[in-house]
Amino acid sequence: MAIDFPDNFPNIEQMLGILQKTIEKSWKIEIDIDDIYSWLNNFTGQFCDAEDEKRIALWILCNYTYYNPDDINHLCKILYKNFLHDVIVKNNLYEEDSIEKELKNVCFSSIGSASESGGLLLYHFRQQANISIDRFFYPTSIDSTSENIVVFIDDATLSGGTALRTFFKNVENIPYKSIYYLTIIASKEAVEKLSEKGINVIYCTLVDERNKCFSDASMVFYRFPELKDLVKNIIKNYGEIIEHEMPLGYKDGEYCFGFYYNTPNNSLPIFWSSNNWKPIFARKEKLQNAKQLHFAADRYI
Known part of the structure; x- marks a missing residue:
């Protein structure tokens, strides 16, 4: 079966040209055209014409957002500045001495374990915020008082x-002055859940239905809505082969983004799965033992 593409839908050569420029100017990643072709070879024509499958795969890849190390540094800097602003305003801190005193009571930690890239993200954050290492703690070793901001x-x-599991497991029953959750990307649903528990959420990007690849409001297909359902079926069918439990990503995420150090499982599995599949953005699995966890965290903090 061949796909009846709209006349203005880009062809394979056009999209490869776009991706070459994106890789060079924006992603700044060690991926070349051979890697893209290797990934495209996953699409073998099981559900429609093979060349058409490759064409729609390239379209989705062109809509992928990749966060490189410079992006992470920039966003960590923004998070810290916004956090400082919130603390200063909410605590009526007008003098430099009072601000410095308040910051000495801040305890920083990651969500999850070092095996989930937490240690590496904390490294970026600490470098950009220029914070002493003694203000960073494992989630299980936060020694908080009623004066602390967690x-x-x-x-x-x-x-x-x-985030909620980390909160309930590690800090729900210890004293603290206030608690914050700083994240690069958040959904409205997550912000509402955390806010209901008294957690102050600060984020750089708020995603919604527009960021889901196949939603009715999808930005990926706003120019070509007639293709959306057909493409969804093809991508979902491949997803069921390589990640049967989450063919469109964890909880049907349908997202198209990832970080240089890992790819969230909420994103489409066609990007990251390695189950009889050649990923374009490999997903790193969790480490399994305590020795690995401590090594990973200490290395980057």
Whole structure:
């Protein structure tokens, strides 16, 4: 079966040209055209014409957002500045001495474990915020008092579940003055869940239905709505082969983004799965033992 593409839908050569420029100017990643062709070879024509499958795969890849190290540094700097502003305003801190005193009571930690890239993200954050290492703690070793501000740092929260589990497990029953959740990407649903528990959420990007690849409001297909359902079926069918439990990503995320150090499982599995599949953005699995966890965290903080 061949796909009846609109006349203005870009062809394979055009999209490869776009991706070459994107890789060079924006992503700044060690991926070349051979890597893209290797990934495209996953699409073998099981559900429609093979060349058409490759064409729609390239279209989705052109809509992928990749956060490189410079992006992470920039966004961590923004998070810290916004956090400082919030603390200063909410606590009526007008003098430099009072601000410095308040910041000495801040405890920073990651969401999840070092195996989930938490240690690496904290490294970026600490470098950009120029914070002493003694203000960073493992989630399980936060020694808080009623004067402390507890701050968890994460790259993305889309359901809010991991953040809430970390809160209930590690800080719900210890004293603290206030608690913050700093994240690069958040969904409205996650922000509402965390705010209901008294957690102050600061984010750089708020995603919604427009960021989901196949939603009715999808920005990926706003120019070509007639293709959306057909493409969704093809991508979902491949997803069921390589990640049967989450063919469109965890909790049907349908997202198209990832970080240089890892790819969230909420994003489409066609990007990251390695189950009889050649990923374009490999997903790093969790480390399994305590020795690995401590090594990973200490290396980057």
